[in-house]
Amino acid sequence: MIRAIVFANGVMDGWPVGLTLSADRDLIIAADGGLAHCRRWEVTPHVVVGDMDSIAPGELTALEKTATEIIRHPARKDETDLELALKLAIDRGAEEIAVLGALGARWDMTFSNVLLLGSDFLSRTTVRLLDGVHELCCLQGSRQIRLHGRPGDLVSLLPISGNATGVSLKGLAYPLTDASLPFGTSHGVSNVFTGETASVTLKEGMLLISITRMAGKPF
Amino acid sequence: MIRAIVFANGVMDGWPVGLTLSADRDLIIAADGGLAHCRRWEVTPHVVVGDMDSIAPGELTALEKTATEIIRHPARKDETDLELALKLAIDRGAEEIAVLGALGARWDMTFSNVLLLGSDFLSRTTVRLLDGVHELCCLQGSRQIRLHGRPGDLVSLLPISGNATGVSLKGLAYPLTDASLPFGTSHGVSNVFTGETASVTLKEGMLLISITRMAGKPF
Incomplete structure (x- = not known):
């Protein structure tokens, strides 16, 4: 079974209790600025997706020299970076998705991230939003x-x-x-x-x- | 027009930008532990409502000697303290309600407080959840x-x-x-x-x- 781990661009105070990940087993996706969380936890994402407005140009240039795949969307888009990341995970066959850093900072983004769990395209997939002590799913x-x-x-x-x-x-x-x-x-x-x-x-x-x-x- | 100001028991980092209240003009309600926010901001509520599980017994005894009305509900109830406070505000004729301290601390309580705005009993009333820089309404x-x-x-x-x-x-x-x-x-x-x-x-x-x-x- 393919499991995707998505790093979003919200607050990530701590590592979720009980979660272990492996670059061999899991598909690791950074949603734009979620890349900073990957850096902090020393995780190398397989893919970075978004409009790249939350990643410094120098960092992006450095990233282009690595094996990490970069999928760049236009800034004026209809989806948030997390929605793009979740769609990508589904397209790549993920049957289970854990999302880190999807809560906090801005209330509107937090609520949007949570309501996203109710989307049709995720209706048959277990998606969990995790922070240190909370787990949210739909x-x-x-x-x-x-x-x-x-x-x-x-x-x-x-x-x-x-x-x-x-x-x-x-x-x-x-x-x-x-x-x-x-x-x-x-x-x-x-x-x-x-x-x-x-x-x-x-x-x-x-x-x-x-x-x-x-x-x-x-x- | 009657305006109600409700103090809930969540996080209240700062006073909402631009909000002024007056004990003469507004109906001020503390939802259980929201009373602590009243204390901090030196506001005397007209009513305290809830199961009183978040108020120290000594404080409750002191409160009973004041003009503040106390409406005590059983601990095992179907509504949260905020829902009880909003129903009370509507019963007392409020046509506009501002809620402070309804966001933060626990995600489930925060989401419940926000979704409460979609209740039938509030469909014709403007209810705003305010924190320092955010305003949420339905x-x-x-x-x-x-x-x-x-x-x-x-x-x-x-x-x-x-x-x-x-x-x-x-x-x-x-x-x-x-x-x-x-x-x-x-x-x-x-x-x-x-x-x-x-x-x-x-x-x-x-x-x-x-x-x-x-x-x-x-x-």
């Missing part, structure tokens, strides 16, 4: 997802496109069976892992799933 | 909203519940006329004020509107 109906955590980790379920119906939860402190979560209400916030796995089933709609790893975090 | 079709800013301020438009159709923009660098913005795409990100006012018209769907005040902010 479940589009009708599907089921298995979540991994530790007792006490928080799980919030937010309908992001109309109402979510046929919601069943297992392995969480507040289970649900074939329930409805109306859009705009906060009913699904702050559920809690009771063991190390949980499952979310959804018949119709779209759920943003947020996991907050609580070990050592005094929220 | 436009539900069919409606028009006038935005105030300065040339160079960023405006992003994100469909948050299905596609947004009949979108017309004036006063921005990339105008639109009766356009569609599909859910999940980043096409509406990073538009720019060309003057001091702009307008957004929406026929169907729901748009999250984010304004980022760029003066002095090197994004």
Whole structure:
């Protein structure tokens, strides 16, 4: 299975807990300025994609002499650099995508990055946005997802496109069976892992799933 | 017109640019731990609402001796404290609501707070989430909203519940006329004020509107 690791251009305070990557096994993509995160973590991307407006010209020239592929888009484009990177990952056959550095800095970019998870072109792919302690993904109906955590980790379920119906939860402190979560209400916030796995089933709609790893975090 | 100012329990790095409030004119509500922000900014709320799990018992006892009204909900409730505060504001006749401290700290709470703007019970009220340089609001079709800013301020438009159709923009660098913005795409990100006012018209769907005040902010 091809896994893509995408470095976006937002905040990346720390390396996500439990994530290991290998240049042999994973397709590593830097979305424009996300290249700076690759530098910091000493990761060599296979591809850099974007309009290159967040990369210094000198750095780009240096990059052209390496094996890293550069895919340059015009500055006046309809997609953000992250959208371009995710489309590229899908085009190259990724069945699972982890995105680092997609949260923080600007609220509009953060929300856009999260809502992007609900795009049609990602409906059959598991895409996770990771920062140090958070994991965000989107479940589009009708599907089921298995979540991994530790007792006490928080799980919030937010309908992001109309109402979510046929919601069943297992392995969480507040289970649900074939329930409805109306859009705009906060009913699904702050559920809690009771063991190390949980499952979310959804018949119709779209759920943003947020996991907050609580070990050592005094929220 | 009754304006409500709600202090939520998220991050509040600074006082929102241009916001003035008066205890005579505004209905001031603290959503549970949002009371700490009131203390910091030396604002006396008219009402505190929530399950009081984020207020120290001693502080609550002291509060009971003041004119501040306390509305206590059970801890095991379906709504977040912010949702309770917004419902209270509407019940008390607020036609405009500004929310401070609704962003930051936990991603799930932040997204829940933002998605709350799309609730039915707020469909005819202008609710703005403010932090130092950001302003977020939600436009539900069919409606028009006038935005105030300065040339160079960023405006992003994100469909948050299905596609947004009949979108017309004036006063921005990339105008639109009766356009569609599909859910999940980043096409509406990073538009720019060309003057001091702009307008957004929406026929169907729901748009999250984010304004980022760029003066002095090197994004």
